[in-house]
Amino acid sequence: MARADINRSGEMEVFVQVVERGGFSAAARQLRMTPSAISKLVARLEGRLGTRLVNRTTRKLLLTPEGQTFYEHSVRILADMDEAERRASSHDDPRGVIRINTSAAYGTHVLARILGRFLETYPGISVEVIQTDLVVDLLAEKADIAVRAGAMPSSSLRARKLGETPLVIVASPTYLEKHGVPKTAADLEQHCRLGFGYVRAVREWPVAEGDVIVEVPVAGRLSASDGEALRHFAIGGVGLAQLAHFTVAEDLKAGRLVTVLDSALTRRKEPFHAVYVGQGGHLPARIRTMLDYLAEHGRVF
Known part of the structure; x- marks a missing residue:
């Protein structure tokens, strides 16, 4: 049974920021904490869980398999908490930033045509588009959605088909x-x-x-x-x-x-897919909204 004095959601939020910002210093700036406080919190979390979550090097931070699992579950739990608070306070409009990684062709010929109406429909959402034809690691690139051409390899990623x-x-x-x-x-x-x-x-x-x-x-x-x-x-x-x-x-x-x-x-x-991390039911509202919009308006033929 969890101790009442442990703020587990706070620990999760800090750990998610460490992963998504790529290190303790960047997470500290985002959360307005000191790097040493972030480091101590992660060490305390690892001690409580009895497992190492990250491997630290002089240049970067690498997740262990246990850290990857904890990160993915933390993202889902925090998204569910945000969703619950929005629904309880009657503010159900999706909000936040969506980072989309896509090919130059899809960005130029599809996203450029449809994103204007999306932004008008969802004023609480901002979109950042990164164009590259190289296949990227969604977590490493901090992308919420990647639109990619070609057959989907078997992986832990989820996908919505956008046509052929x-x-x-x-x-x-x-x-x-x-x-x-x-x-x-x-x-x-x-x-x-x-x-x-x-x-x-x-x-x-x-x-x-x-x-x-x-x-x-x-x-x-x-x-x-x-x-x-x-x-x-x-x-x-x-x-x-x-x-x-x-x-x-x-x-x-x-x-x-x-x-x-x-x-x-x-x-x-050539098939096109919108690829994302996580189960559809555990996605933040902003990402679910974009996936639904792409499935309806962003199809290729």
Whole structure:
């Protein structure tokens, strides 16, 4: 039975801040405490629990498996407490900051279109968007939600599917006038194939030749860190790019880009997910609200 003089929710709040701020000093600034007081509180918590929660190094703080479990449960419990207080005081509007990590393409072509209405609908919520095509660790990056393309690997993370989009190979009309229109997979060898500057799960372009699927490697002389950059390079006539259809739909309508090898593409579709930590029933209202909004308004096709 817990001692009456132990403020367990206070301990949880301090520990969560230590994890999310990345150390004792940053947590101390946030909570207006001294680093030594934070350190003593965490040490006292570890002593009461009888296990080490964090491993301290000169440069960073690392969670032990027990610390990770305690952190995740603390986040859920504190969120439930906040929810209970809001409901009891009749202030049920979701509030707080939501940190979204997403690809440049999804941020540019989806979030930019829908977040204005979200902010109008939920005035108590602020949103911070971080764009990168690299897969990130949600806890390490302090992200509430990550929107990612590709199949979901098995993990402790939860996900809401936001649809699937076809992949198309595109180029500018000026590039095709100068270099010709590829008709087969073999023709692609003569073209500049724009690729990503990091390792991706899918590294080739699948092209059908009869009953055979030819995986054409991306071996151009130019690569970029995100799909939106590749889109601009393709529009600029640098080469061919394989991109999600929803990111180039307006360019195709306007004639800035055209598709090639339509009949030979395998129609492979790329799924998109909103990934988050924790069980849906234990999420803060602000995160549940955003997930529901993305599922309704942020779908890709």
